[in-house]
Amino acid sequence: MNPPNCAQALAAAQTLGLERLDAQLLLLHALGKPGDARAWLLAHDTDILQDRAAEDFRAMCLRRAAGEPVAYIVGHKEFFGLTLQVDARVLIPRPDTETLADWSLERLGASGMPPVPAVLDLGTGSGAIALAIAHSLQTEGRQAKVVAVDASADALEVARGNASRLGLALDFIQSHWLEKVSGHFHLIVSNPPYIASADPHLEALAYEPLSALAAGTDGLDDIRDIVRQAPGHLLSGGWLLLEHGYDQAEAVCALLAQAGFAQVQSRLDLAGIARCSGGLWVGA
Template identity: 65%
Template sequence: MNCSAPTLAQALNQAHTLGLERIDAQLLLLHAVARPDAGRAWLLAHDTDAMDEAAHAQFLALCQRRVAGEPVAYLTGRKEFYGLPLQVDARVLDPRPDTETLVDWALEVVAPLAAPRVVDLGTGSGAIALALQSQRADAKVLAVDASADALAVAQANAQRLGFPVLFQRGDWLQGVDGVFDAIVSNPPYIASADPHLAALTHEPLQALASGADGLEDIRTIVAQAPAHLRPGGWLLLEHGYDQAQAVQALLFAQGFTQVQSRNDLAGIARCTGGQWPVAQTVK
């Protein structure tokens, strides 16, 4: 093969030899040839096109970084979530497709309401808040994060997409005014001693780990939520693959009703929520 001008197909084979997943290699190759929106079908149609030397060098460098564990979204600076092209980098978590389950559920609980008020806690890149706003133009969506860096990423995404999401820096619901029809959050939920954290060194630790059992932040949110939910409002939380039962117990203990869990794309219970009861009228 002519190393100075490999074809796109040859470059993908090189990535495969390095151990990359095919989808990762395709996304990195589209980025390297400055065609990020072209799609994987474009690569197939152009597989005999020659790469220029600079693009090929950039592609191989990106492949090496991916092999070292850096998320594709950080390498390309973009990630699609709920059909929205988001800009992401190492200041925020790489949005996972499974989190779309949480968005679906939130849209379901506010579906009957006009101009629902929703708050997304620990918004990161703004993925959840922006997805909700994209589907409900009438919703009043507030996005909260303790990290100024994360808020900068989220606000830039909102501005670029033209969505009127409001942003506030804060520690969960502390300092947040008013009541909401839904509180949604994908908070940190990994135990601080979990060996899996070692493989996530490229992502911000404060957005991943939450105390000895991984439930510290969820406990805080569950305790704060009742003061910020209208009667009949919902608290919806994403959590670890083995935490559904523990999160359900926390919600029941706090007085939530209709407590239930939803499965992610792999069929694992990864979202748990409950409804704040409507006050019963005394006869």
């Protein structure tokens, strides 16, 4: 059987049930092209694939058809303008989480913040939020002491690798939330697990680590722990910012207010959903 051209390979992928965008990204990866080169495919749709590229593409398509996320197959994901290496040890960074990174940078740029603020990212996973903050501040000519925490040694290995590839200096701590963290911070930020343990949506996320997704019967167990522990590690005037589920803003804001946080508020993602909530710690 003769190797297909690009157009034929994409058509074959769609017969397996792949979305066209997924098929294009996988084909670009098989061809050694960057993920933003989709226009190249349109201009080379009659190019014949070499045998190895055709075999690799077919194998990747079968993995995607079985439900494995594209990011795990190609080994990387874009987040906040950074290319992060990801695999099944960490949650895949979502565009929605850029709302949390944006808000974090806004708080760090507000008046009253010191020249070198101390930032803590809880449940760092691939390091996405911590690295986005550190890179953005560095680009602005600013510095920060950024500490990334995760309970998983495997996740921290991924995050360290990403930090090294990006040339960013972060500190890493293996800890269940703040249990092994010392010191005080101007900003604590977290995208913790927030899906209810019986939520049917978890089935579609079976390839990603369950410990990074589910948090008790209502999805708020980990957020409760963070809100309870954070005041002991926040400087007066520091902020706690949390990502949460699409329908959890009211509950999370109530937890923050009950814990003594001021200026409790939420932020909308690009879809207009209250995706993050946070508050100011003014001291006990």
